[in-house]
Each structure stands twice: as structure tokens, then as C-alpha cells.
Amino acid sequence: MSNPHQERLNHLLDRFINAKLSRSEYEELVDLINLAEDADLKAHAQKLLDKGNNALSEDFVNTRISSLHSRLSKKIQVSSQEEPKATTIFHIRPWWYWAAAASILAVGIFGYLKIQQQPAVEQSMAVVLEDLDPGSNKASIILDGQEYDLDESKQGLILSQNSISYDDGALALDKALSGKSVKIVTPYGGQYHLSLSDGTKVWLNAGSELSYTGDYGKSNRTINLSGEAYFEVSKNKDLPFIVRNPKQEIQVLGTHFNVNAYPDEQINKTTLREGSLRVSTASGKKLLVPNQQAQFDVQGNSLKTVAVDADAVIAWKNGIIDLHGLRLQECMRQLSRWYDVEIVYLNHIPEIEMGGRMSRGLKLSTFLQFLKTNFNIATELTADRKLKVKLMES
DSSP: OOHHHHHHHHHHHHHHHTTOOOHHHHHHHHHHHHHOOHHHHHHHHHHHHHTTOGGGOHHHHHHHHHHHOHHHHHHHTSOOOOOOOOOSSSOOOOHHHHHHHHHHHHHTTTSOOOOSOOOOOOOSSOOOOOOOOOOEEOOEEEETTEEEEOOTTOSEEEEOSSOEEETTSOEEESOOOTTOOEEEEEOTTEEEEEEOTTSOEEEEOTTEEEEEOTTBTTTBEEEEEEEEEEEEOOOOTTSOEEEEETTEEEEESSOEEEEEEOTTOSEEEEEEEESOEEEEETTEEEEEOTTEEEEEETTTTEEEEEEOOHHHHTGGGGTEEEOTTOBHHHHHHHHHHHHTOEEEESSSOOOOBOOSEEETTSOHHHHHHHHHHHHOEEEEEOTTSEEEEEEOOO
């Protein structure tokens, strides 16, 4: 970074440490952290340490690092400068990067979190100090009713007519797909990337199912979806690409779009990022242009379009949960799928609008601390993976 950027990063980091950061300054700080080179961040960390600022003390950093990744805290406790190995989804940078940035990324999981100090609130429900890792690459493939687990260490699957392999070239199954029914299932806490036989790419989110018949790519390009997936469809003017679920049909020739059609969501959402597509339901049809979303109300049997930021909608594909405009209940359903927990409300569901962005690589405890600090919501994680949620008395 240039010198003005370095000076600005120093200034904003000092303001963050002293709890004086405004919302706009917070967002600027996160952007600078993301743009900074490793050497720059190392210099910033060393500068703060030389000043004797305890904001980068071992305890301070370890507390935040434990919320990001269990292996990172171990890296900070040693003086090694070696680069740790990357996980299957998230890149891990050297310890001094996290010393400079972890406090921002861990504390600020939802954008601007009320950085100023708040009075302590008496907790009305004991919080179990148990934690859960985030989701990862997990899926199974079902061929003519026979189920096979996919390798969790792999990034994705290539499905051709004659073979099934991983995206690194390794053989997944010595099976041909021609003439077989195919279903790929991601459990809660899982995700997977697929390359279909026609070149179409699919990112399958947690708790989702995608299925098609053995003649896919030959006489049709029709798939069935339950859950959420992002598609980058290869062009074929002779065979339109069709996504079906019980309530709607989406037809495209070649485009990039996202479909959110979980059974527990009242609104089926189809978001267009590039190209064009048509959504058809029992109540009508809508032709979308980029950055439009078709919303079908399942109970009300109504279809409408709204303007959206398509990149924000598909942020999950890039390892981010974007919570702008979500109510608490919708946010908790997303976390339920990604962390594989059952949400239990012990009293009424708080009417809270969320905001900001959360890394899908954070442990569950980081989000729970955010709820407690900012919204007086207590949580208890039980051994059977039930997350009890209750509004604390102020």
C-alpha cells in the first residue's frame, strides 16, 4: 500500500483499539485490511507492539482467533513465521496478519457492531461454553437409489456421462451416469461444487438437494432443486436450462443466477446476476434482468420482482453470509443450516433486523457473543445440538 494508506490504516486501527470508531470508519478499516499486503500488516502489528499497546496482547488476540479457527491460536503462541496450511475452504495467513486483523474480523462479523462500550447486562440464562465448527465440504451422491459419500477433502465434483471424478482429477466413482437417475445431497453443515456434463457449474449450499435424469445434456437440461444453489449455465440455444421445484420453474439459455427454495422458507427467491431468465409459477410469470429478484410467496401464492444487489445474495458462495436486511429469524435459519443446529426460541421471537457480513469460517461462539453484546440475547447450546435463544431482561 502507499504511504497515505499505511497512515490511514494505523489511524483507524488506533481508533478501533480505543473504541472511537464510527460506522463509516469501521467499513473503511475492513476494506483497508482486505487490501493490505502481508508485509504491510506485519509492520502495523509490530508498530503497535513496539508502542506497548496491549490491544495486540497474546490474550487479546487469542480470544478473537479462537472464534476464527482453532488452529490459529496455536500459531500465535509460537514465534514461527511459517505459513500454515490452508483449510479446504478458507485461506489461513501468517500469525502476524491475524494479530493485526483478527480483532476486526472476529469482533466485526456483521459489519459495524456497536464498537463503543456498553453497560453490562445481567444474563438470565446460563450460556454453555460449548462451541461448534462451521460447515465444510460435505455431500453424497445417489445413483439409482444407491448412496455414496463424497470426499470431504475435495473441493468439487465433475459429473460427465462416462465418469465421476473430483475437480483435481482423482476418480470419485467408477460409474457411468448415462441412463441413471442422479441426486446430490448436502447435509446441514455441508456444501459442494459441481460441474455438470454440459459445462454448467453449480454451487450447492447446506441442506440442499439437486437431481436430474440420465438423459441430462442429451434431450433435456432439466434439474430439480430443493434448498439453495448458484448456477453458471453454459449456453445452448437448442436446450434451455430449467430448474424446477414444487412451486416454480425457471428457464434460461445461458446465465448466472441463484435460487433459494428451502422448504422452511415462505418466500422462494430467484436472483439474476447475469443474462436473463423467466420464472413461472401458478400465479404468473416474470422475466428478470440482472440485479432483479423474483419472490414467490408460497402461502399467498403471489409473485413479484424487486431490485437487489445480486453479489450480496450470492455472497454465501464466496464464503460470506450477508445479513443486510434480514430479520433475526431468517438469519437464524441460515445459521441453523450452516452449523447444523436446531433453533429453539424460549419466548417470543425478537423482532430484530440484522446487518453486515459474517464469514462462514467463524465458529458459532462468535455469532452468539454478537447476539449477547448487541441485542441482549442469551443462548444455550445443548449436547444434542439445540441452540436455545432467549431475550434477556434489561
